[in-house]
Amino acid sequence: MRAPENLLADCGSCFGLCCVALPFAKSSDFAVDKAAGEPCRNLLGDSRCGIHSTLREKGFRGCAVYDCFGAGQKVSQSTFAGRNWRQQPSNSSEMFAVFPIMRDLHELLWYLADVRDRDSTAPLHNRIGHEYDELDALTESAPEVLLSVDVSGLRSQINELLIEASDLVRTEVKGKKKNYRGRDLIGAQLAGADLRGASLRGTYLIGADLRRADLRLADMIGADLRGADLRGTDMLGSIYATQFQIGAARGDRATRLPESLARPSHWA
Incomplete structure (x- = not known):
């Protein structure tokens, strides 16, 4: 498949959410400990990373490989309509809570997109397309709706379809x-x-x-x-x-x- 544009990270349109909302544990992938909701010490005022070109060398390999599947810009520009958490701190806790949920939803969309147009999955195309459209519509919901999503249940439901699709693809071998x-x-x-x-x-x-x-x-x-x-x-x-x-x-x-x-x- 060609990667859908909406599922590709666009850091320039994001408010640095992965650098604030997510916790880091000091390890071989992260040089420091950081609590969820605490801005990374390398995050600049314009939401850019101050050491982006040297992340690996400075012990932030996990940041170098992290992928939000486009959830960052979706939450920043769509869910919260461009209201930056820096300028409107009242948005911050809700925005930081929505971000990992959106990331999980976009990851599921990525998997569905991977199998929806393959010839071998033709018997499942209608079901895959339906699940994709339903999930895509859910990502357009208001913050309070997104916060109520049972991500685990949704993942289990979609995983059954992904397994069926996988079986069909792999029968080509x-x-x-x-x-x-x-x-x-x-x-x-x-x-x-x-x-x-x-x-x-x-x-x-x-x-x-x-x-x-x-x-x-x-x-x-x-x-x-x-x-x-x-x-x-x-x-x-x-x-x-x-x-x-x-x-x-x-x-x-x-x-x-x-x-x-x-x-x-x-x-x-």
Whole structure:
């Protein structure tokens, strides 16, 4: 799929919500602890990041790969009609509470968009389109409506459809397919592995060696690719992959990505 414009982050149209609303825990991904609702020390008055070009070097790798799926600008410019939390502090707590909910809704839209136009999911196109339209309409709701959304229940409901779609997509690969759903494959040696049509849903692939592996038509939803080596890996046609996952991994010019994803600038 081509990534829908409304699901791509536009930081210039956002009030730095991910830098304020979300909590950080000091770790290898974040150099400092930060409470939810507390502005990051690197956030400038114009909502830009003061160390954007050196985030990785200064210990903020998590910020470098974070993706809101376009929720930031949606909350800033649509839900709150351009009313900045700095100029109208009375909006702040509600805006910060709405942001992670909107982010979850936009993530679900991303997954639905990935399978709604594939030939193999034709039997589900009407259902996928209906769920997408319903969810998209929900994102246009007022703050009080968004705050009442049962995100967990909604995710479970849509996940059933996503699993059906995944099964149809992966049947394009003939024969038995590997199922690593939820498995711990941290640091696994999978270089050159044939993982076409595999289920990697929720699989821990932190630091895994996936060089030159074949991940075409694999289900990538929730797979943890932090530090995974994707140099020369073929991910064309894989489903439910996100920019966040790709940004957290390592790759190179030989890595083949789905059309919806951009090659990270830090890759070789």
